[in-house]
Amino acid sequence: MEILKSDRLTHLKYDIRGPIYEKSLELESQGYKIISLNIGNPATFGFDAPDEIVHDIILNIRNAQGYSDSRGLFAARKAVMHHTQNIGLPGIAINDIYIGNGVSELIMLSMQALLNEGDEVLVPSPDYPLWTASVAFCGGKPVHYICDEAADWNPDLADLERKITPRTRAIVVINPNNPTGAVYEKSVLEGIARIAEKHKLIVFSDEIYDRILYDEAIHYPISKMIHETLCITMGGLSKNYRAAGFRGGWMILSGARHRAKSYIEGLTLLASMRLCANVPTQFAIQTALGGYQSINDLVMPTGRLHKQMMMAYDRMTAIPGISCVKPKGALYIFPKIDLTQFDLIDDNDFVLNLLIEQKVLVVAGNGFNYSQNDHFRIVCLPTLDELTVAMDRIEHFLESRRK
Numbered sequence: 001m002e003i004l005k006s007d008r009l010t011h012l013k014y015d016i017r018g019p020i021y022e023k024s025l026e027l028e029s030q031g032y033k034i035i036s037l038n039i040g041n042p043a044t045f046g047f048d049a050p051d052e053i054v055h056d057i058i059l060n061i062r063n064a065q066g067y068s069d070s071r072g073l074f075a076a077r078k079a080v081m082h083h084t085q086n087i088g089l090p091g092i093a094i095n096d097i098y099i100g101n102g103v104s105e106l107i108m109l110s111m112q113a114l115l116n117e118g119d120e121v122l123v124p125s126p127d128y129p130l131w132t133a134s135v136a137f138c139g140g141k142p143v144h145y146i147c148d149e150a151a152d153w154n155p156d157l158a159d160l161e162r163k164i165t166p167r168t169r170a171i172v173v174i175n176p177n178n179p180t181g182a183v184y185e186k187s188v189l190e191g192i193a194r195i196a197e198k199h200k201l202i203v204f205s206d207e208i209y210d211r212i213l214y215d216e217a218i219h220y221p222i223s224k225m226i227h228e229t230l231c232i233t234m235g236g237l238s239k240n241y242r243a244a245g246f247r248g249g250w251m252i253l254s255g256a257r258h259r260a261k262s263y264i265e266g267l268t269l270l271a272s273m274r275l276c277a278n279v280p281t282q283f284a285i286q287t288a289l290g291g292y293q294s295i296n297d298l299v300m301p302t303g304r305l306h307k308q309m310m311m312a313y314d315r316m317t318a319i320p321g322i323s324c325v326k327p328k329g330a331l332y333i334f335p336k337i338d339l340t341q342f343d344l345i346d347d348n349d350f351v352l353n354l355l356i357e358q359k360v361l362v363v364a365g366n367g368f369n370y371s372q373n374d375h376f377r378i379v380c381l382p383t384l385d386e387l388t389v390a391m392d393r394i395e396h397f398l399e400s401r402r403k
Contacts, residue, residue, distance in 0.1 A: 008136075008137055008139075009137070011136065012133045012136055012137060013129065013133065013367070014129055014130065014133060016038055016039055016129065016363055016367065017038075017039070018367065020038075020348075020351055020352060020355060020361065020363070020364070021038060021361065023352070023355060023356075024036065024038075024355055024361045027355070027356075027359065032359050033359065034355070034359050034360070034361050035359060035360045035361065035382070035386065035389065035390045035393070036361045036379075037360065037361060037362050037378050037379045037380075037382070037390060038361045038362060038363050038377075038379060039379065040178070040239065040244075040330075040331045040332065040379050040381065041244055041381070042238075042239065042242040042244060042331075042381060043242060043244060043245060044381070045381040045382050045383070045386075046383070047242040047298075047381065048242060049237075049241055049242045049243040049246070050241060050242075050288075050291070050292075050294050052287055052291055052292075053237075053241060053243060053284045053287050053288055053291075054284075056283055056284055056287045057246070057280050057281065057283055057284050059283075060280070060283035061280055063283070064279040064280040064282075064283060065279075066279070067275050067276045067279070068099075068276045068277070068279050068282060069276065070268070070271040070272040070274075070275065070276050071095065071097065071098050071099065071268070071271055072097065072098060072099025072250070072276070072277060072282055073099070073279065073282040073283070073285075074094065075282075075283075075285075075286050076099050076250075076282040076283070076285040076286060077094050077097040077099065077250075078094065078286070079285050079286035079288075079289045079290060080097045080099075080235075080250045080252060080285065080289065081093070081094060081096075081097060082289070082290070083289045084223075084252060084254075087221055087224070088224060089221065089223050089224055089252075089254060091254075092252060092253075092254060096252060096253040096254065096257065097250060097251070097252055097253070098250065098251050098253075098267065098271055099248070099249070099250050099276075099277045099282055099285070100236075100249045100250065100251065100277050101247040101248075101249070101277050101278055102236055102238060102244075102247040102248065102249040103206065103208050103234045103235070103236045103238070103249040103251075104130055104249075105247075105249065105274075105277070106234055106249055106250075106251045107130055107131060107134050107204075107206075107234065108130075108134045108137070108138075109267065109270050109271065109274075110204060110232060110251065110267065111134045111135055111137075111138040111140065112138050112266075112270055113263060113266035113267045113269075113270050114138075114140075114169055114170065114202070114263060114266070115135065115138045115139055115140040115169065116139065116140075117139040117140075118139070118140070118141060118167060119139070119140045119141070119167055119168075119169045120140065120141045120142075120143050120165060120167045120168045120169065121135045121140050121141070121142055121143065121168070121169060121170045121171075121172060122143050122144075122145050122160060122163060122164070122168060122170070122171045122172065122201075123135065123142045123143065123144055123145070123172045123369070124144070124145060124147050124155060124172060124173070124174055124177070125144035125145065125146060125147060125368075125369050125370055125371060126147065126179055126180060126334070126365060126368035126369060126370035126375070127144070127172070127174060127368055127369050128174055128178045128179070128206065128368070129367060129368055129369060131172050131174070131204075131206070132144075132369050140169075141167070142369075143163050143168070144369055144371070145159050145160040145163055146159040146160075147177070147180065147182070149180075149325060149336070152182055152185075152325055152328075153177060153180040153181075153182035153325055153334075154182060154184055154185055154188045155173075155184070155188055155192065157188065157191040157192065157195065160192065160195060161195050161199075164195075164199050164201070168199065168201060169201065169202060170201050170202040170203065170204055171192060171195070171196055171201050171202070171203050171204070172204045172206065173189070173192060173203060173204070173205045173206065173222055174206045175189070175205065175206070175207060175210075175219070175222070176207075176209040176210065176212060176213065176217075176219060176328065176329030176330045177329070177330060178208075178209065178330050178331075178332060179332050179334045179363075179365075179368045179377040180325065180327070180332070180334045181309075181325070181326075181327025181328060181329055181330050181332055181333060181334065182325070182327075182328060182329070183213060183217040183218070183219055183328040183329040184220070186218075186220045189220050189222045189225060190225050192222065193222055193225035193226045196226065196229050197226065197227070197228040197229050200229055200259075201229060202229065202230045202231070202232065202260070202263075203222060203226055203229065203230070203231045203232070203255075204232050204234070205221070205222045205223060205231060205232070205233045205234065206234045207219070207221065207233055207234060207235050208234065208235060208236055208238060208239050208240075208249075209239050209240070209329055209330040209331070210235060210240070211240040211293065211295045211296070211299075212239060212240060212295060212299055212305070212329050212330055212331065213299060213328065213329045214299055214306055214309060214310075214327065214328055214329060215301075215306075215328065217328035217329055219329070221233065223252065223254045223255070226254065226255040227255060227256065228255070228256055229255055229256050229259070230253065230254075230255050230256055230257060230259065230260045230263070231253075231254045231255040232251050232252070232253055232254075233251065233252045233254065234249065234250070234251050235249065235250055235251075235252070236248055236249030236250060237249070237281070237284065237285070237288055239330075239331065240288075240293075240295050241284075241288045241295070243281075243284070243288075246278075246280075246281040246284065247277075247278055247281060248277075248278075248281035248282065248284060248285060249277075250285070253267075304383075305331070305380075305381075307384060308380045308381070308382070308383070308384060308387055309327055309331075309333070309380045311384060311387060311388075311391075312333050312378055312380045312387055312391065313326055313327065313333050315387075315388075315391040315395070316333060316335045316378070316391070316394075317335075319394075319395055319398055320341070321337065321338040321341035321342060321398070321402070322335050322336065322337060322338070322398070323335065323336045323338070324336065331379060331380055331381055332377050332378060332379055332380060333377070333378050333380060334365070334375055334376070334377050334378075335375065335376060335378070336372075336374055336375050337350060337374045337375070337376070337398075338374070339373075339374050340403075341402060341403055342398060342401045342402055342403060343401045343402070343403055344401055346364075346366075346373035346374065347364035347365045347366055347373050347374055347375055347376055348364050348366065348373075350364070350376060351363065351364045351376060353397070353401075354393075354394065354397050357397055357400075358393040358394070358396065358397045359393070360390050360393050360394060360397075362376045362377060362378050362379075362394075363376060363377045364376055365377065378390075
C-alpha cells in the first residue's frame, strides 16, 4: 500500500522551487548550464555577508553550544529593540521580540498560533507564496486582495476591505514587495492600518527588504501607524545583510498587545516547543543592526544592485510587447507579457519553454498567486555581464515567438 502525503499538502505550492525548478535540475544533470534567475539568494551571485558579521559568529561559536531562551538571546533581542527605537516605534520591550530561523519559520509559527479551521487571512496578490501556503497549511483560507499594477502595485484598499468577512483574522503586508519591487505609499499604509483597526484584525508586515530601496524611495513601517490592534513586523539578515544561509530572523510585536494575550501565549508556547532559534547566528544580529550598513553602498545609483536592477528593467521594457513597473525596492522585476503579440499560451508556457530552449530559469507570475497569466519574475542578483547574457536570451526567445 502506498504511503500518502498529508491531505493538508494537496493544494500547497511553492513554485520558486517547484516543477520548473525540478526541470532545471534535470537539464543540469544532462550537462546544460542554466542561468538561474528564480531564487533571491545573494551568496550565489557573489554578495557576501559583511566580514564583521562572519567574524563575530566565529568568535562566539563556543558560546553558542547550548540552547538560548526560546524567544532568543538577550543581546540579539536588545539590538532589535534598539532598532525599533531608531525608527521611532516606542514602547517595545525585550519580550515583544522573538528570534527565529529566518522569517520563514516565524511566518509559519505566527499562523500556527492564530488560525482555526476556516479562518481567513487577507494576503496580497501577487504575494511571496510562503504566506499563502502557510495560511492554508495551518487550516486557514488565504483570501487574496488586489495590488494594482496601474498604481505602481500599491494595494487596492477598496478591494481589501470588501473581502473582509466575519472569519477574517489578519491582513498580510509585504513591503517592500516581493515579487513586484513596489514600495508602498504612506497614505496606502495608513489606509490599511485604519481598516485593520476598524475590523480588529492583526497586521503581519513582512519587511525583510526594508533597507533595499532605490532612487530615494522611502520605506514607512506600518507598525508606527497601528495603535488599536496588534501588529507583527518581520525582519532578518537574509537580504539586507546577504546572510540567507545563516537563517536569522525576528518578529516584533507592537500595537495593542494587551488585546492579544492568549495569542501571544500561543506564540511563546510554539517558540518553546522548537526549543530556540539557531544560536550562532543570534550573535550576529547586534553586529548587523548596529554596525555600518553596507547595503547602502549597493543600492545607491553607483552601487552594484542599483545598476543591475535598472539594467534588467531597461532591457525588458525595450522589448515591444513587454511592460514593467519600475522597481523601487527589493531584488526583483515583474514584467508583463502582452500575450496577443507572442505565440505563447500563458506565463507557464513562457517559463517552461524559455528554460528548455534558452536555459534561463525564471518564475511564472501565477507562482506568486497572481490571478493574471501574463507575468514573470526575474531575480536581478547576477553581475551585469551575466544579466546581459540572460536578457539577450530572453529577448531572443520572445522574438522567436513573436506573431
